[in-house]
Structures are given as C-alpha cells and as structure tokens.
Amino acid sequence: MHTKNDILASRYWYALAALSVLSYLIAACWLTDNTPKFDDLNDVFGFFKQLAFAQTPLQKIGAFFYPNNEHVTAFSHLLYFLQYQLLGEIRFYGLTLIGHLIIVATGCVLGCTINNARRPFYFALFTIGYLNLYYWDSSFKAMTAISNQAVILFSLAALFALVRCKNFALGIFFALLATFSQGNGVLIWLVGAIILLLNAETQTRRFVTLALWLSCAVSAYVLYAWARHTYGSPSPISLAYLQAHWQNTWLWQ
Numbered sequence: 001m002h003t004k005n006d007i008l009a010s011r012y013w014y015a016l017a018a019l020s021v022l023s024y025l026i027a028a029c030w031l032t033d034n035t036p037k038f039d040d041l042n043d044v045f046g047f048f049k050q051l052a053f054a055q056t057p058l059q060k061i062g063a064f065f066y067p068n069n070e071h072v073t074a075f076s077h078l079l080y081f082l083q084y085q086l087l088g089e090i091r092f093y094g095l096t097l098i099g100h101l102i103i104v105a106t107g108c109v110l111g112c113t114i115n116n117a118r119r120p121f122y123f124a125l126f127t128i129g130y131l132n133l134y135y136w137d138s139s140f141k142a143m144t145a146i147s148n149q150a151v152i153l154f155s156l157a158a159l160f161a162l163v164r165c166k167n168f169a170l171g172i173f174f175a176l177l178a179t180f181s182q183g184n185g186v187l188i189w190l191v192g193a194i195i196l197l198l199n200a201e202t203q204t205r206r207f208v209t210l211a212l213w214l215s216c217a218v219s220a221y222v223l224y225a226w227a228r229h230t231y232g233s234p235s236p237i238s239l240a241y242l243q244a245h246w247q248n249t250w251l252w253q
Helices: 004-008 013-032 038-053 057-063 074-087 092-111 119-128 134-141 140-164 170-178 183-198 206-231 238-246
Strands: none
Touching: 013 092, 013 134, 038 057, 038 074, 038 140, 057 206, 074 092, 092 119, 092 134, 092 140, 119 134, 119 238, 134 140, 134 238, 140 170, 170 183, 170 206, 183 206, 206 238
C-alpha cells in the first residue's frame, strides 16, 4: 500500500511538470508576434548603433554595455548580437520566445531548491505555479521578455550556487549576469554577502570569501557606473526641478 510520502516522491510528478511546460510554450508560441515594441526599438537599435560607431576592439566591447534608460542590459545585447550573427537579421519573435524559455528555466530552478524525497512533487508545484501568463506585459516584448526575466533567473541561480552547490565561483558568475541583465540585479551582491557572512560552513575562510565577493561587487558597480556615465543620457529630473515641482504642487496631489 502506498503511503503519502511515496505518492509525493513519485517521478510521475515530473511528467506533470513537463506537461505544464509544454502547454505554456505552445501558448507562448501562439500568442507571440514579430512586432517590435518601443523598448525593443530603443534597446536593440541603440545597441547596434553603438556597435556600428565603435572603432576599436575596446569600444566594441563597451557597446555591449550601452544602457537602456537606467538599465545596463549587456546580456540582452549579447543575445541580439548572436542572433544577428547566426541569422543575418533581428527576429523579435525569436527573441521573445527566448524570454519565455528563461521563465521556464526560472520555474525549474525554483523546483530544484527542495532537497528531499518529495522533490518531484515540489518541482511540479513550483514549476506549474511559476509558469503562467501573469507576466504578459513584460514577457511578450522582446527586450523586456529577456531582461526582466533573466535578472530573476540569474539571481536565483547565484543564490542556488552559494547555498546548495557551495560553488563560490559559479555564484559570482551568475551575480555578474544578474547585474548586467537589469539594474535591480545589483541587489544580489548584498544578499550574497549576507549569506556568506552567516554561512557556518565557511567559518575558517569566511573573511577571504566575503572579501572576494565584495571586491567583485565593487568592480561590477564601477563598470555599471562607467557604462551609465559613458553611454547613458543625463536624467531630465534634477534637484531644482523636484524642488520647484514640490513648491507648486499640493501635498495630496
């Protein structure tokens, strides 16, 4: 007679998760179109313009860090570049589907966080719960489908590498990808530092690992700030504007 634990540990739960992934991808393929949105035009063609103007190898590398508003979307630019090299053109349909694949990968990473006999059940639970069309506005635009979802995936992967895999180098790698997928990815460095500080297993080398992690965090921030300063446009919002707007506007408005 099967117990409750036996049912939750059954590998058939993986089949249910696979069916959910397949259904989601079919829906995504059906609903996605090849029409570029405003952010797509701004980010994709802005990157290729910078790449075309680059004269030296260093300038060409710097073009990948061309910011879209406040975000340095280097990972997205790498995907644009690879697609153009492989196909000779930019296909927004394919780029958007890559964003959906990132969503699927994120659901799978969440499903792998449970490490016990009931993993098949929790894998299906997290995967099915995460794969939905709630992210419609950000997952059916090529640029946002990649950057908005990649920052979540790489942040979770960095945490997974530090906590579960105990792989410090892999954690740094995914933290860098999260940082240069979207601006809010810089928060992973703070979370990672807290994890390394509280991790009892690294008691003997805690200072060294934490120092290396913070050094990488500072280097990533400097590179991010350099890209924003070099390629970004100055913000139209200034302190004087805010003061004037505050003085001329009622508090309740």
